[in-house]
Amino acid sequence: MATVYVFEDKNRTFGAFWENDEGAPFMFLPHYSRVATEMSKLHGFSVTARHNPDLYDVKFPELHNLAKWNFAANGIDVDLSLVSELITPMGCFHPRVWRGIPKSPGFGGYEGVAPSPLIYSSRKQATVAATSLFSGLVELFRYVEPSSTNDHCFGHRARELLILACTEVESHWKSVLLQNMQKPPASPNLGTKDYIKLAPVLRLKEWRVTLKDYFGYRFIAPFESWDIAKPSQSLEWYSAYNAVKHDREGKFEQAQIQFVIDAMAAVHVMLAAQWGPEIHTNSFMGGFSPFHIISMPTFAPNEQYVCPSVQDGIVLNQEIPFGI
Known part of the structure; x- marks a missing residue:
């Protein structure tokens, strides 16, 4: 199962990114869409970003830098030092155990689970x-x-x-x-x-x-x-x-x-x-x-649930016990 990396920006905007089993990089920005999208490896990232320390931080893997590049295109500034690994597997959640980010002025909040x-x-x-x-x-x-x-x-x-x-x-x-x-x-x-x-x-x-x-x-x-x-x-x-x-x-x-x-x-x-x-x-x-x-x-971001839509409106939602 893919390792999912998550973060919040300074405005508490939540995002996630990962590579699927075939190595394709995906990003998830639920405030804009519940659908995960494949990240773009633009020529500018491959050539320009690698030689610009403001755009490419060699202390972090290429996937993280690619995510920072793609999220920046959506107006999201990702601090790579604050990125963490998701605890609950992608597409899974603990039944009747809420994890989320409440609404605040100018921010719509985040609900990781789409109700069945x-x-x-x-x-x-x-x-x-x-x-x-x-x-x-x-x-x-x-x-x-x-x-x-x-x-x-x-x-x-x-x-x-x-x-x-x-x-x-x-x-x-x-x-x-x-x-x-x-x-x-x-x-x-x-x-x-x-x-x-x-x-x-x-x-x-x-x-x-x-x-x-x-x-x-x-x-x-x-x-x-x-x-x-x-x-x-x-x-x-x-x-x-x-x-x-x-x-x-x-x-x-x-x-x-x-x-x-x-x-x-x-x-x-x-x-x-x-x-x-x-x-x-x-x-x-x-x-x-x-x-x-x-x-x-x-x-924290790594305590959230990540249940993106994959296709045709289908949402990855699988209940798993917390393990009490």
Whole structure:
């Protein structure tokens, strides 16, 4: 299989290049086209560039210099010292594990995977479920304002929403884990001791959100405290959920609004970590959320997915487990 080389320029424009099995050089610039194109070995490159240190750097292979020449023709300045080898094989991706570059002013972002009907179905079902939960949270805010003063308020509706949000998070955990395990689990009874394996895969501790319409409310990092030594208790909102689910009368005061908000934020993060942050802003593929992402993981070029179109609109898309 071809070694794929990847980079980002100073504007976070992503590109890739490689040689196929026959030795033909190809380039992939997805911001312009999802189709990989063969690089041109123009006479100017062969003659002029080799004798111009600004155009040809002898410290790097000819393929890299050819790529720099071809990308420059598209207005992309490639720093060859920052080029790296792609980790995930070309045409492959880990199911429900997002890798991409989010949109920014003047930049359209990068999504390495073109959704298949199955991916779209799972994603759409998840956004419908989340939108329903978020509507319940907003309705609760009509009666109790989200603030530090009210964080410890508790009640029956808060308990119901806490249970619903946490079971939705568990549903996501289970689906992502099962699709990315090296082999089937030894026991069908999965728990947080298993689900915490997703924390480094989805980089869950690095996601932070806040409520959109309540300026001054605290920042929320729902997975920041997740500890493998205490996989259930270290998530305070999840521990509260277990308490009020199994012992309403004895632990009713754990059904606090702060834990409801944290659990709902965890739903928001799980969707973004699987399908990208734009799932909450793209009206076609996403749904409503009362949360806004304020920080998230940054994925290096070699952590991205490269799934180019090859011909007739066909996209190389093959799921491979992450290997948990």
